[in-house]
Amino acid sequence: MKNFKDFISQKLRTPNTLASIALVFAVIGANTKCCCIFHQPKKPNMKKLRKF
Amino acid sequence: MDRLADKLTCYIISQNIISKDDYDVYKYGMQTGLEMILCMAICSIVTIYMKSFFEFLMVISIFFSMRAFVGGIHLKHFITCLTCSFIVINSILILPKFYIPYKSDSLIFTWICLLSIILLTPEAIKNSVKDQEEWIYLDKQRKRILIGIAILGLVLWMFNLTKLLSLIFYTTMAVCISMVLEIIKNRCLNN
Structure with a gap:
């Protein structure tokens, strides 16, 4: 259990993981009309993340 | 949620993982990600309780x-x-x-x-x-x-x-x- 906690806390502390998660959601946001839920923050210019 | 996304994005910029130019994109991704994960987590807990x-x-x-x-x-x-x-x-x-x-x-x-x-x-x-x-x-x-x-x-x-x-x-x-x-x-x- 302790190893698991260490692993999770280490992963959460790693900026790479955070950056990857943010990037995944940014890509979803760039390629969809809205990000699935009812609140939509203002979209920045995300042309480089578009698939089209 | 906006403030939390801002802090997390500033943190990854301070660690030199991303450049300052990408701030807007990463902050947007961070905010929508956090909001969606929180919403899904709450709904999942309730639906598990409802057995559906x-x-x-x-x-x-x-x-x-x-x-x-x-x-x-x-x-x-x-x-x-x-x-x-x-x-x-x-x-x-x-x-x-x-x-x-x-x-x-x-x-x-x-x-x-x-x-x-x-x-x-x-x-x-x-x-x-x-x-x-x-x-x-x-x-x-x-x-x-x-x-x-x-x-x-x-x-x-x-x-x-x-x-x-x-x-x-x-x-x-x-x-x-x-x-x-x-x-x-x-x-x-x-x-």
Whole structure:
């Protein structure tokens, strides 16, 4: 259990993981009309993340 | 949530993982990610308690895939959004416990809702689509999703899965209502 906690806390502390998660959601946001839920923050210019 | 996203983005910039130029993109991704994860976590806990987690997964995948390319109402504040998302998703799951329409009725009304969505989409998203490329891409994806849902409805009808079919009907109806509300909101703002 302790190893698991260490692993999770280490992963959460790693900026790479955070950056990857943010990037995944940014890509979803760039390629969809809205990000699935009812609140939509203002979209920045995300042309480089578009698939089209 | 905005402040938390800002702090986390500043943190990854300070660690030299991303450049300052990408701040807006990463902050947007961080904010939508956090909001979605929190909303899904709360809904998942409630649906596990209600013993309808499988139905929740089905509703959420249909609801999300439709909203992603069809649009619908958006709220200004995260807390109102969270409350609204929670109420809508759980209402869709609770409704079949009170009333399940006949399977043929569910299928016909689902198709009517899908047709209404096709007709309402140009009006609902005209203010938010920025260019022709985006319009063509969204239109292509939307048609795929709506045809897929229509076929899924037909398959459930053939296998007599009336409860699941009613869930699809209630979900498409919720998306349809959401689009109508967005159109009304846009018209009120324009006037």
